[in-house]
Amino acid sequence: MTDSLFGRGKQCRSMSRREFLERTIQGSALLWVGEGIARPRAARAASQSQKLAALSIPEWKTVEAIAARILPTDQDPGAREAGCINFIDKALANEDAMILPLYQMSLAALEGHCQAVFKNSFAELSEERQEKVLVQVENGTVSGWPQGPIRPEAFFATVRFHTLVGFVANPSYGGNQDFVGWKVLGFPGPRHHMGGGTPEQMVGKQKIKTVWGDEID
Amino acid sequence: MAKREEFDVCVIGTGAGGGVMIHELTAAGFNVVALERGKSYTTANFTDDELGNLIRRSSLAPHQLESYRAEPKAPSRAGRFNNLAHCVGGSSVHWSAASWRYRPDEFKVLSSEGPVAGANLADWPIDYDELEPYYGKAERAYGVSGQSGSNPFEPKRSSSYPNPPHPFRSASYVIERGANNLGYHPFPLPLAINSQPYGNRPPCMRSGQCANYGCIVNAKASSLSVHIPPALATDRLDLRPESFVNEIRLDETGRVRSVSYLTATGEQREVYAKRFVLSAGAVGSAHLLKLSTSGAFPEGLANSSGQLGRNLTYHITAIVGFWTDELSHGIVGQTGQVAIDDLHASDSKRGFIRGGMIMENGEANPIYYAMNGVSQGLSAGTQTWGKPLKDYLRKFRHAASMLAIGEDLPREENGIDVDPTIKDHLGIPVPRITHTNHPNDIALHHYYEGKMMEIAQASGAKDVWKIRLPGFSDLEKGRSQEGSYHLHGTCRMGDDPSKSVLNRWCRAHDVPNLWVVDGSCFPTAGGYNPTMTIVANAYRVVEQMIREAKRLDS
Ligand SMILES: Cc1cc2nc3c(=O)[nH]c(=O)nc-3n(C[C@H](O)[C@H](O)[C@H](O)COP(=O)(O)OP(=O)(O)OC[C@H]3O[C@@H](n4cnc5c(N)ncnc54)[C@H](O)[C@@H]3O)c2cc1C
Numbered sequence: 221m222t223d224s225l226f227g228r229g230k231q232c233r234s235m236s237r238r239e240f241l242e243r244t245i246q247g248s249a250l251l252w253v254g255e256g257i258a259r260p261r262a263a264r265a266a267s268q269s270q271k272l273a274a275l276s277i278p279e280w281k282t283v284e285a286i287a288a289r290i291l292p293t294d295q296d297p298g299a300r301e302a303g304c305i306n307f308i309d310k311a312l313a314n315e316d317a318m319i320l321p322l323y324q325m326s327l328a329a330l331e332g333h334c335q336a337v338f339k340n341s342f343a344e345l346s347e348e349r350q351e352k353v354l355v356q357v358e359n360g361t362v363s364g365w366p367q368g369p370i371r372p373e374a375f376f377a378t379v380r381f382h383t384l385v386g387f388v389a390n391p392s393y394g395g396n397q398d399f400v401g402w403k404v405l406g407f408p409g410p411r412h413h414m415g416g417g418t419p420e421q422m423v424g425k426q427k428i429k430t431v432w433g434d435e436i437d
Numbered sequence: 438m439a440k441r442e443e444f445d446v447c448v449i450g451t452g453a454g455g456g457v458m459i460h461e462l463t464a465a466g467f468n469v470v471a472l473e474r475g476k477s478y479t480t481a482n483f484t485d486d487e488l489g490n491l492i493r494r495s496s497l498a499p500h501q502l503e504s505y506r507a508e509p510k511a512p513s514r515a516g517r518f519n520n521l522a523h524c525v526g527g528s529s530v531h532w533s534a535a536s537w538r539y540r541p542d543e544f545k546v547l548s549s550e551g552p553v554a555g556a557n558l559a560d561w562p563i564d565y566d567e568l569e570p571y572y573g574k575a576e577r578a579y580g581v582s583g584q585s586g587s588n589p590f591e592p593k594r595s596s597s598y599p600n601p602p603h604p605f606r607s608a609s610y611v612i613e614r615g616a617n618n619l620g621y622h623p624f625p626l627p628l629a630i631n632s633q634p635y636g637n638r639p640p641c642m643r644s645g646q647c648a649n650y651g652c653i654v655n656a657k658a659s660s661l662s663v664h665i666p667p668a669l670a671t672d673r674l675d676l677r678p679e680s681f682v683n684e685i686r687l688d689e690t691g692r693v694r695s696v697s698y699l700t701a702t703g704e705q706r707e708v709y710a711k712r713f714v715l716s717a718g719a720v721g722s723a724h725l726l727k728l729s730t731s732g733a734f735p736e737g738l739a740n741s742s743g744q745l746g747r748n749l750t751y752h753i754t755a756i757v758g759f760w761t762d763e764l765s766h767g768i769v770g771q772t773g774q775v776a777i778d779d780l781h782a783s784d785s786k787r788g789f790i791r792g793g794m795i796m797e798n799g800e801a802n803p804i805y806y807a808m809n810g811v812s813q814g815l816s817a818g819t820q821t822w823g824k825p826l827k828d829y830l831r832k833f834r835h836a837a838s839m840l841a842i843g844e845d846l847p848r849e850e851n852g853i854d855v856d857p858t859i860k861d862h863l864g865i866p867v868p869r870i871t872h873t874n875h876p877n878d879i880a881l882h883h884y885y886e887g888k889m890m891e892i893a894q895a896s897g898a899k900d901v902w903k904i905r906l907p908g909f910s911d912l913e914k915g916r917s918q919e920g921s922y923h924l925h926g927t928c929r930m931g932d933d934p935s936k937s938v939l940n941r942w943c944r945a946h947d948v949p950n951l952w953v954v955d956g957s958c959f960p961t962a963g964g965y966n967p968t969m970t971i972v973a974n975a976y977r978v979v980e981q982m983i984r985e986a987k988r989l990d991s
Contacts, residue, residue, distance in 0.1 A: 290822040291830075298827065315493060351823065358822075380822055381808065387830075388803040389488040405833035407803045408768060410485035412653050416642025417769025422606035424764055437764060 270306055273313035274320050278341065279327050283308055285343040287383040289350050297400040299383050307386030307395030308379075319378070326375035330357065333364040399432050408436055444470040444675070445986075447696060447710035449682045449725065452527020453968050454955035455716030456660025457578075457975035462714075463668040465983045470675040470708055472698050474721075475523035477678040478530070478661070483651030487804050490531070491649040497522040497531055503720070504856040504869045507917035513869050515859045518920030519720055520649075525678055526661025527718060528922070529968065533648040533772040534629040534657050535796060536581045537965035538572045538973075541565035541592055542783065543844065546961040550783065550790050556846035556875050557748055559960040562932045562941035563977070565592055571973040579658035579972065580635040583627030590622075590778045600632045602774075603641065608765035608837035609774035612797050615896030616777045626776040626796050629658040629969075638662060645800045647772045680706070683865050685713065685729040685738055685951070692950045699863050712950045712986065716975075719749065719957040723853040723927035724868035726953075737854075739928075739945035745938050746852040748929055749872065750962035751921035753843035755882045756798060756906070757889040758809055759898040760835040767801025767836065774799060780888055781964060789880035793843030793964040795889055806833055809904050816902035838904070839892065841885035842923070844964035846875040853927050873917040882916075923967050925959035943978045954978055 272280060287299035287308070299305070312320045334342045334353065342350060356362035358376040365372050386395030388405060396402060402409060409431030411417055420426035427435040445467035448458050455471065462469050475498070489496040498521050504513035522531045542549045544561040552558060573596035582600035602625030605613070616623040630647065631640045641656040655662040668674040679701040686707075688694035693713045698706055715722045723746040727737040737745045776796040783791050810829040814821035856869035886903055893901040931937025934946035943958050945951040954975050956967055963970060 291827055292823060294824065294827060296827070296831070315495070354822075355820075380811070384807040384810070384826075385488065385492065385804055388807050390486050393488060402803065404827075404830055405803055405806070406831075407801070407833060410487070410646060411642075411644035411769060412483075412485035412646055412650075416644045418643065419604040422604060422643065422766050422770045423610075424607055424766060428769065 270303075273309050274317070275309050275312065275323075278331075278343075279324065280305060280309060281343040282327055282330065282341065283323075283379065285350060286354065286379050287386070289347065289354055290380050290383045291387055292347075296404045299387060301397070302387045302395050302400045303397040304383045304386035304395045306397075307389065307393055308382045310394040311382060311386075316382075322370055322375070322378075325370050326372070329365045329370070329372070330362075333362055336364050399430075402430075406436060408434075441709060444468050444708065444710040446470075446712045446714060447472065447708055448714045448716055449696065450474075450527060450715065450717035450721060450955065451525045451665065451676070452522075452660055452716060452718055452955060453529040453532075453971045454718075454975045455527065455714070456529065456664030457972055458714045458716060458952075458954055458979050459674060460664035460668045461976070461979040461983065463671045463673040465987075466673070467983075467986070468673050468675075469668070470677065470710065472680040472682050472696070472708065473525050473676070473678050474681040474717075475525065475527075475678065477525040477676070478651065480651065480653045480655055483653050485644070485646055485650070485653075487802050491802060492804055494520065494649075497524055497651070499523075500862050502859070502861045502867045503920070504859045504867055505919045506869070506871055507873050509850055509871055513856055513859065515867070516919070518870055519924060520920065520922035521718065521720070524661075525665060525676065526659045529659035530651045530661050531649050532657075532659070532968060533966075534579075535772060535966040536576065536579065536583070536627045536629045536969045537794070538592060538594070539565070539963040539965060539970050540590075540781070543961065543963040544568075546791070546844075553790070553846060553875075553877070555848065556877070557849045558847065559929060559931060559936070561960050562930055562937075568970070568973050568977060569593075569595060571976040572969060574976045575969050575972040578636075578663055579629035579969070580631050580638065580663075581627050581629050581658075581969075582632035584625050587624035588622070588776070588778050590781060598627060600635055602626075603628060603630070603632050603771055605774045606766040606770040606799060607763055608761060608767060608799060609797055611761045611763070611765070611837060611896045611898075612775050612777075612839060612892065615892040615894070615898075616775075616779075618895040619892060621777050621779040621892070623775050623777050626773050628771055630771050631656045631658075636663065641771060643769050643771065645767060645769050645771075646802075648800060681863060681865070682717070682725055683728060683863075685715075685725065687731055687733070687738075687948070691733065691948065693948060699865075703863055711990075712982070713952070715951065715953045716955045718955050719924035719927045719959075720853050720868050720870075722953050722955055722957045723749075724855065726928070727853070727855045728865070734947070739938055739947040739951060741947050742935055742938060744929060744936065746854050746927050747849045748847035748926040748960070749851045749853060749870070749924070750845050750847050750926040750959065751872065751918055752923040752962055752967075753793065753841070753845050753878050753882045753885070754906075754921075754923075755841045755843065755886040755889065756838060756904040757886060757893060757901060758813060758836060758838045758904050759893040759901040760832050761837050761896070761898060762835070764834045765801070765837040767799050768834075770799060772799055773797030777892070780885070787884055789877045789884065791844040791846070791877070791881065791964060793841050793881065793885055795839055795841045795885065795892070798838035798840040801833065801836060803833070806830075806836055812904045813900075813902045817900065837893075837898075839889045841889060842964065842966055843878075843881045843885055844962050845878045845881075847926055847929075847961055848873070848875055870920065872919070879916050923956075923962070925956040925962055925967055928953045928957040929960040930958040931960060942981050943974070944982075952978065952982065
């Protein structure tokens with residue numbers, strides 16, 4: 221299954237891909253994904269693989285570099301170590317396939333900007349430069365972005381959203397590898413299948429077991 | 438051809454309202470067919486996957502599609518705007534189980550406030566005293582855990598909560614401290630979650646996953662855990678999941694003769710019954726009535742008043758986040774353990790009318806918290822990504838939150854009808870939402886947001902921020918809201934058939950054998966989570982329905 225609800229057979233009847241894109245953009249939603257879009261369940265198996273599913277190699281590198289600025293690596297792991305890019309690629313191949321074209325158009329615009337200004341790809345720029353460019357993408361002032369409905373602000377908000385989700389969603393979706401996102405948070409993993417909690421744990425009087433085998437307060 | 442079967446009652450929708458109807462009718466000896474658009478799940482189907490449940494919402498309503506516009510005449514766009522579960526048990530499956538009784542004046546908003554420009558206020562045809570015994574019945578059925586008398590502002594009750602309250606978590610004590618420091622009267626939040634074994638259901642396992650999750654041990658009460666199993670045990674319930682009702686059909690005398698529904702594979706079927714109960718929720722019930730047009734009802738079934746689909750209310754949900762010095766322990770426990778009701782009473786001196794309740798928004802969900810980092814960054818004036826976002830994530834264990842549910846005012850323009858072009862996976866035109874808030878709602882939102890920030894600060898919190906969820910337009914510029922998780926008002930009840938869709942017994946004024954029993958009968962929204970009022974009202978209505986049916990059918 222490589223397409224979303226709207227792209228498949230009978231379900232296509234309700235709305236074409238083009239119509240969907242138009243409506244999404246018309247809604248001028250700052251976020252292309254998240255609450256508003258009907259999607260089937262993940263092809264979870266696919267998300268386990270590190271093979272490219274939706275993005276090209278240059279696109280992968282650019283998105284990975286953006287994600288690394290959104291959640292940088294410092295004393296703790298960041299987007300890179302968590303594999304947020306893998307999460308995003310698999311989401312764009314599955315539940316969020318509808319917005320892949322929006323991603324691709326935005327990435328082309330970003331590449332155009334970086335080539336025009338720096339004669340280099342975004343992923344090759346220094347981290348400082350990348351941050352400066354992203355500030356402009358975030359506030360919509362980036363130069364050379366084609367006029368039209370695909371706004372840089374919405375692109376930025378969407379990548380930020382995807383990066384955050386990839387960092388802390390269940391690892392089976394392809395991000396949060398080795399639970400690094402949950403470790404940064406101090407989230408022990410969902411309790412439902414860990415026997416729940418106790419009144420003592422609710423007030424810090426008893427340790428809480430993590431899904432990776434540690435204990436936390 | 439098979440012999441045409443006719444049931445005593447056909448119930449459409451199996452959520453909070455439908456569950457009571459199905460249970461009581463089968464217990465009284467009626468043969469009931471229940472048609473439910475979603476699947477039938479067991480606890481084994483419920484996952485702890487936050488992305489699927491809370492963010493993508495693909496788990497419990499995979500086929501939900503709606504459309505939204507802020508104003509009549511504006512073009513609509515497709516999406517999933519309301520937080521709904523489409524499955525046996527409806528949204529009672531993934532609710533948070535905060536269980537309240539409305540205050541006496543919340544049933545009499547028009548007479549207590551007088552008319553308000555731009556709002557379509559009304560009194561309920563019933564009052565608190567009439568509903569009071571049924572609240573007791575509802576609390577016993579759902580096994581509400583709470584401490585009777587602990588909320589000094591609660592209306593009088595003739596029975597106590599059947600279960601003791603749940604213990605507090607660290608964050609609950611922090612909020613309690615803040616509230617006490619301001620002279621308020623915090624108390625344990627009443628929850629329809631077992632604090633001890635009750636009603637053949639085990640006590641809560643404190644997983645910190647109530648809102649948006651199905652309970653994997655059935656400690657949380659729902660139509661699925663409380664009402665459907667005993668109804669099935671009577672052998673008088675024919676439960677048909679994956680049956681999407683798309684038309685209600687009348688006979689020549691103006692009574693409902695049958696409903697038609699689509700199976701999962703798109704096959705069209707028909708069901709006949711003597712009586713029909715529509716419990717598809719405030720969106721689903723209005724949508725189905727609007728889909729069911731005929732010569733007598735060109736604008737939707739039972740719509741001689743013109744009020745069908747109108748007066749949709751959502752509640753105001755204001756949320757603030759803050760960090761506590763100590764660990765907050767939102768990763769274990771229930772929904773939230775502490776509530777504050779001191780600021781509820783309507784007082785126009787505050788710059789708005791009506792009011793609401795404040796409760797701990799206790800569960801710590803990683804994705805939800807991560808997304809709210811943007812709100813925090815905006816409030817702190819820092820960049821909403823990069824190192825500040827990383828620092829925000831590192832404080833997850835210290836995060837706490839409060840939310841206020843407030844009464845929004847009904848507007849005639851806000852409502853549900855049928856989208857002229859957008860269709861769902863079965864080819865049915867989707868429900869179209871029209872919604873813009875009354876200015877009173879916005880003032881109320883700001884007020885409670887500010888008060889919750891004060892409580893957080895009074896607890897000692899240094900960083901406090903407003904959480905504005907996606908799906909809301911900018912509050913400062915006036916507001917429209919795409920969807921909600923509290924839905925009421927599209928088929929209001931009343932004594933005057935020219936101003937209401939249903940009579941005081943939730944029977945359609947226009948159609949003698951059609952009832953609508955769910956959130957849609959609410960003339961006004963009340964200032965608490967609504968479900969115990971839906972459940973209590975269903976008990977009130979079904980009693981009358983059974984009394985009458987036994988008289989007529991004997
Ligand atoms: C995350 C969340 C948390 C909540 N927390 C609380 C809380 O703490 N306290 C509280 O009081 N309330 C809470 N609520 C609200 C509560 O869930 C609803 O008030 C309640 O479920 C509404 O009951 P209802 O009978 O009106 O409709 P529902 O429970 O929504 O049931 C409607 C049913 O009808 C079915 N249906 C719809 N259309 C059709 C059709 N055409 N054919 C066949 N079947 C159809 C649906 O699939 C559904 O099963 C919460 C809701 C959410 C989403």
